[in-house]
Amino acid sequence: MVDLGLTDAQEMLRNNAHRFVQDKCTREVVREIDESERGFSESLWKDISEIGWPSIVIDEQYGGMGSSLTDAGLLFEEMGWACMPSPLHSSSVLSALVLQQAGTADQRQHYLPLIADGNRIVAFAFSEPGYGWGPESIHTQANKVGDKYVVSGTKLFVPDAESADSYLLVARTRATDVSGSGLTLFIVDKEVPGIHVKEVSGWTGDKLYEIAIEDAILTEAQVVGEVNRGYEVLEPILDRGTALLCAYMLGGLQQMADMSVTYSQNRIAFGVPISTFQRVQDMIINIVNDLEAVRWTTYEALSMIDNGAREQDIAEAVSMAKIVASEGFTRGTENAHYVHGGVSVDMKYGLYLYTKKSRTLFSYLGDPAYHKKRVASLMFD
Amino acid sequence: MVDLGLTDAQEMLRNNAHRFVQDKCTREVVREIDESERGFSESLWKDISEIGWPSIVIDEQYGGMGSSLTDAGLLFEEMGWACMPSPLHSSSVLSALVLQQAGTADQRQHYLPLIADGNRIVAFAFSEPGYGWGPESIHTQANKVGDKYVVSGTKLFVPDAESADSYLLVARTRATDVSGSGLTLFIVDKEVPGIHVKEVSGWTGDKLYEIAIEDAILTEAQVVGEVNRGYEVLEPILDRGTALLCAYMLGGLQQMADMSVTYSQNRIAFGVPISTFQRVQDMIINIVNDLEAVRWTTYEALSMIDNGAREQDIAEAVSMAKIVASEGFTRGTENAHYVHGGVSVDMKYGLYLYTKKSRTLFSYLGDPAYHKKRVASLMFD
Amino acid sequence: MDFSTEITYSAEQEKFRQEVSVWLSENAQIPAEFKIPRETGDMSHELYNWVREYRKKLGAKGWLAPLWPSEYGGGGLSVDMAQVLEEELSKRKIPAIYDNRLAAPAMMVWGTEEQKQRFLPLINKGDVITWQAFTEPEVGSDAASITTSAVRDGDDFIINGTKVYIGGPFSADYIWTTAVTDQTSPRHRNLGAFYVPADLPGISFSDMELIVNVGKRFVYYDNVRVPGEYLVGGENQGWQVAQTSLEIEHGAGGSIGEGASRDGGVVAALFDYAQTAVDGAGNPLIEDPRIRDLLVEARIETHIVELIALRNYWMFNNQKRMTFHGSQNSLLRKLLAMKLGNIVLEVAGPYAMLNDSNWAPSRGVFESHQRQAITAHHPGGSSEIQKLIMARRLGLSRSKEEAAPTKVA
């Protein structure tokens, strides 16, 4: 039966997380990280590792908290509110879930406790120059030669690749067919010859990287899950990762509402607070309408996952949430710029951190066009 | 060189037309016609025939005014402003231009003077149940049997079919091929056996009809232009008709601006005219922005036709104008409803006449989706 | 969290369902001779009378107001039981008739015990039909600027003025109305709220012709003598009393399950149309990527409104503090209606405007929706009024305000 409230434990989790980011992840800290070479802060990572955040969705047997996705969502919401840069999503969600789901006992025993402790960061290397999130977008080839795989290709727009110790690498071991199989997952430590990481510069929300792979030799021990059936493992995990990404975007949009309300109440023009102008009110109302749409589509997706809904229904709910979040967060930053006027482009004020983040996450894990196609397929095909 | 002004003669033409519709085509008159059985007023038709409007684009040798399309556009703008219902567009523009362009000497001598005088109304029977405005949408078959054509099929959403004396009928005489040919045009007087006209009821801006054709026998003398090459004649004429339709929509949108400005200046709420509320202002600004976009895209298209631009450039300009007009007029009526509040749905007030007109003309001669495809083809293929 | 509106029913619920189902089998069978109208406004007088009688029977069992205390004519049911009742009722397609029950929560908050005892059972048991007439021809959304006057004369009030309201096709027993009781007091402190018997001398009506037959009318008060017992909430409390009604009307209560968007079946009709119709070249519409995007947008926008309504339902029934939430629900529903209208026009083109027996898809649902989306924009506060209220509740306006009190028990 319908229950949209948080438990007491969840309220506490959220309040603690909120206090943490208010304290440790101020706008100044985020700007500093954003302008640092790797877009990564050792000390912040150490702090969140100490309070266990990298372990949130990892099973208890591997030293994780084994929390529900809704609980994890509350953390991501607060991270998004602060615009926190960290490899937590790629390492402790996408890569960790893949290893936990499909890895060998050895792989799990080796990697998961390290990831949970924050002692190892695993970047998630999926996307390529012909950007897309379906299996057909993977062209990096892994050719079997004897008992080895020779891998060549280019991964592009990979976050956290520089700060990572390992990569979760998605490659093609068989030509595309309709079922979307033919992909294989590999776990690769950084030192492998033939792999070169290079920053791709831009006005991006996270630092993004190119991973050029040229005849890198991988072993069978590095294969995660079954050969050629990588996307079957990935798809539900991408959904879970996307739902948490939506929670992060929800937090970012909440910040847009908070900043806009406060600024408009305090900024005086024509002798009155600008919040009393209907034009300014409407910008904020638009933010709040987007906010509530993102909130409830996201919460619904997370709760369906936690409550064990059918994968197909989860897929639809997640795709809908991502469409709403991509559009809502982007539009929300735009409206926040309108509310704030000139100060909104002052780097000191820091609104731009959310602006570029929203535009990067707009496409990450699938843009609205991709997810609309997916929902239409689920509904009508 | 750029000249966006009207000549003195054009100013006079427009002023006279404006006075005429203000006088003879009031909101009450339009409502009365709208609620009449055929959606047609003999007396109004007689009045506009007397001042020569049905002859506006017909050559002087056939008793027409032979005016420029820009001149005709000024009349259509005023008709649209008044929301005037009349068969002028289908009879005196689409059908007349087809006959004038492609008709035999006999056909021209016979029909054009009658059309110009308003003594004959020729409905333009193109669209069919699988609605569309490309040649592929025509499935009505005209099969040659001896020296006759046996025609069967269904025309749908044809305006003015009941008040018409004849039809300009588009039928298929050969299967579709890539070039879009295979269509043939016929001029058909009303009494032909096998043709049945029936109103299609709805909340439509003009009364629309189904023309059910069952083994109607037509002769070679009724063919207009070359057999199988009908769409080559039609396409540029559809562009000219569409440009004038845009002018009509421009007038309708101008009325939305006029009504909204006046109403908002006079309606008092919270002790002040509602025009002083930013929310209401923004609705009107949106109308005015749409209005100017429709105005200048339409004028540009008309002027390119008059100035003999390349057909391909005309096609692009007309399609762009129709996209802008379809979206702008529809949105403009929506905004006008917002400005007016409850009175906007009172039939006495008559705003709804524009609302339903905008929604019917949204699709007529091609909706935005159709014209966007066309522009994309012109630009990129 | 749990968004599932599906329930594992208790044995008690299933027993109750059985009881309801049996009762409905006996009492909810519309006689075959009545034609079910396409739009409520087109209901025949015979069917209308039948529905009224049926509602009285429902009311006698407390099932018209299942959550209300039985002492005020309600069913005194728990939310769980009311849910079962709602499910069973919705299986029978009994046409709704217009009965604005928004006087009831206001009476519960603001009325004297005597008024509650007297009027609430009448409303809750379906014995009377009430129409709400707050606004006036020159007033529109600015409900505080009404000019209808109520002048005290002994224990009575003499009411004069003209109201506009939207009501059902036939008549009302009571009119829930506001009037100026104190010409000298400032806005918001000068009104009285009256529950006026519709048959008092001096009351008359006239119809307005709208693009949707929703029964919008003028009501004229010509020296109507209304005894003081019909004044609810005291002489200068009318604005506050009316706010309680409006808060609920704007959607504070929310709703559960699909249909929260009140789209009249237009989305289902849209999906059906797109999955069966072909374009000019004979290609199925459902294969057109542009059409598919539009369908997904319709689905998402509708689902967002369902979720917002569900949020309100949950907040309302769990006594959460509500601020902008009611107005947001109303605003989004109104905007959705316009968006859906545009999507239908883009997908169905001229078919969007048909009610033709041969050619109209889904028996004219599109056409009816085109008119209703526009008409529904204004009653109960236009989208602009909802924005105004949202801005106040978000703390953006000069005047700060809280939601009006709506709790009934």
Place this chain on the structure above:
Amino acid sequence: MDFSTEITYSAEQEKFRQEVSVWLSENAQIPAEFKIPRETGDMSHELYNWVREYRKKLGAKGWLAPLWPSEYGGGGLSVDMAQVLEEELSKRKIPAIYDNRLAAPAMMVWGTEEQKQRFLPLINKGDVITWQAFTEPEVGSDAASITTSAVRDGDDFIINGTKVYIGGPFSADYIWTTAVTDQTSPRHRNLGAFYVPADLPGISFSDMELIVNVGKRFVYYDNVRVPGEYLVGGENQGWQVAQTSLEIEHGAGGSIGEGASRDGGVVAALFDYAQTAVDGAGNPLIEDPRIRDLLVEARIETHIVELIALRNYWMFNNQKRMTFHGSQNSLLRKLLAMKLGNIVLEVAGPYAMLNDSNWAPSRGVFESHQRQAITAHHPGGSSEIQKLIMARRLGLSRSKEEAAPTKVA
């Protein structure tokens, strides 16, 4: 009507073109050692100095202000000749440097003959660089609420306060500024407009770091003594004088030909990208119906802004009465920038945000546009200010107003 911006040139025009072309071949060759920057803000000091010298040479021929009367440093050319000049100039890709010349039309309308004789040639001949500093840190769009003061002291004014302005990368010779000359007068009748030499004692600057390097700075006036000869339009006319500058800035003058949208080449880059890139499955983007629609929308929206600019150009140069037109031009251009930014994001995804030398399409035009669309929203009046002005000029506001006078000859 004629929308064609193509011209059949007269022999006289062709002769003039020849003259211009020869002159430019000699004077408009950027030395090869200068690097042309991607954004104006990144221009080297050497290149900047070269451009300033080049502009002075242009100015000496009257070609920097071709339509202005030669007595005020202009070229005294007809529109036909100016058109030819414009065409030839635009063929050479000389980077623009920031020189806000909006003081000139205001001076022409409001200045004394002595001021016109003295200042206009300086501006029109490129001898000086002027920056406009009307607004202040706490003022934003409400330009009438500035607090910078100008207190009369004999024939001089003592100016104190802080201004915000957007200027070029290096320095200015004059600052076109407003200050309160009369603390006791009401809004709009309390300001003076000053053409302040930038090297007066007490003037200092500091930079702001923005997301686009447009040279936004603070200027501090600390007891700056400004002789009365620099006051333009009299002691309490500053608001009116500033309006003339703003009217032109908002776009009353319009423009001719493509590029009116000032999109920095983003639409061309978008078409180029869509016609060359492929999606994940290897299919050309240009075959995707959704992408095609987006491209057509970009084309149409851009063309509308071009037409509106053309309308203004024609109205302005034919002395038509202009009301909302200037602000509409500015509003639509600002909205277009945001729309194009969104379309680019939809079409190019993460490529929209790159300035990487390997991976960025069109050398980073997308990325630069993303930042500039946002940054350009505010200077010269945000879209909200343009709406405010449009509403006034459409007769919707309490305060009615006409466009400020802008005619210069």
